[in-house]
Amino acid sequence: MQPPAAGSLRILHxxxxxxxxxxxxxxxxxxxxxxxxxxxxxxxxxxxxxLVVVSGDVSEDGSPESYRTARERIGAWAERHGAALVLVPGNHDLREGFRQVLANGHVLGEGGAPLAHTMEYTPPSVPVSGQSVVAGFRVVTVDTSVPGAGYGALSETALDRLRTALTGEPVPHGTVVVLHHPPVPSPTLLHEALRLQDPDDLAELLDGSDVRVVLGGHQHHHAVGSLAGVPVLVAPGVANDTDVVGPYDEESAHVAHGALIVDVGPDGSVWSTPVRVPDPDRDVLAFALDAGTVARIAEQAGPAAR
Ligand SMILES: [Fe+2]
Incomplete structure (x- = not known):
């Protein structure tokens, strides 16, 4: 894959x-x-x-063991790639287990160096919030989970912390917001019933801010929207892929796994590429060109040949 442009932050979402x-x-x-x-x-x-981000539903059961699996496997990948690691809870997560292993979710800082946290007890009623700075970008996590519920909401505490982060010390390249319930419509009735309530509260904070992109999940399918002019990217699920073209009032998913590669430029530009893990039983290679052939075609069909 093409390397990120100079000054861009490349995110594995x-x-x-x-x-x-x-x-x-x-x-x-x-x-x-x-x-x-x-x-x-x-x-x-x-x-x-x-930067590696996980935009919620890290765990299915909220157990510390499940968060340790996330910390070990995703953390090892991030450390090996010299990347920061940030996670935020979703509706399936339990704040207690999340905090026990991942603290405020900002686990690794720039270059993949572990971030220090004071592990003091916080009751599960308090949303998990955090911010860190990676390559001149502020990364803010917003906990949209509602304990015991599947839908999402922005508590006063979560909104206050986001407001404080956005009005804090300026950063050179702007802010990346990570949350679970994306502030865009959902393709199925079930997900629509479990959507983020009152996205206008978030829109107010984004309007005129330095937020370049909002990264979310929850829908288990890639989608792109915007809120207050800010791009909203919904990552495909790692666990499965929602069938978005079936009857609206039904819900099903396929065994398929994916992610996004998101580049945020120093000028605020955003480039997102969805990635899908091929299924060796189904996805037969259609063609493969070696580097020499690609170079020849690029030369013959590119602007240089005109
Ligand atoms: Fe989920």
Whole structure:
């Protein structure tokens, strides 16, 4: 894959890993640890990743063991690639287990160096919030989960912390917001019922701010929208892929796994490339060109030949 442009922050955007502490299959069909390993292996050759984010539903059961699996596997990938690591809870996460292993979710800083946290007890009623700076970009996590519910909401605390982060010390290249429930419509009735309530509260904070992109998940399918003029990217699920073209009032998903590679430029430009892990039983290679052939075609068909 093309390396990121100079000054850009390249983000590996994972979401909805739904890891289980006891190895139970997600929805009775998917080994999510194996799915995570497959996604991480598939993107291993992507150059220049400076930040890995997981936009919620890190765990299916909220167990500390499931968060340790996330910390170990995604953390090892990030450290090896010299990337920061940031995670935020989703509706399936439990704040207690999340905090026990991942603290405020800002686990690794710039270059993949572990961030220090004071591990003091915070009651689960308090949303998990954090911010860090990576390559001149501020990364702010916003916990949209509602304990015991599937829909998302922005509590006063979460909104206050985002407001404070955005009005804090300026950063050179702007802010990346990471949350679980994306502030865009959902393709299925079930997800629409579980959508983010009152996205206008978020729109107010984004309007005129230095936020370049909002990264979310929850829908288990790639989507792009915008809020207050800010791009909103929804990552495909690591666990499975929602069928978005079936009857609106039904819900189903396929065994498929993906992620986004998101480049945010120093000028605020955003380039996002969805990645899907191929299924060796189904995805037969259509063609493959070696580097010499590609160079020849690029030369003959590019602007230089005109
Ligand atoms: Fe999910």
């Amino acid at each position: 994972l979401s909805d890993t739904h890891l289980t502490g006891d190895g139970a299959l997600h929805q009775g069909s998917v080994d999510t640890t194996a799915a995570l390993d497959a996604v991480l292996a598939h993107v291993d050759g992507v150059p220049g990743v400076g």
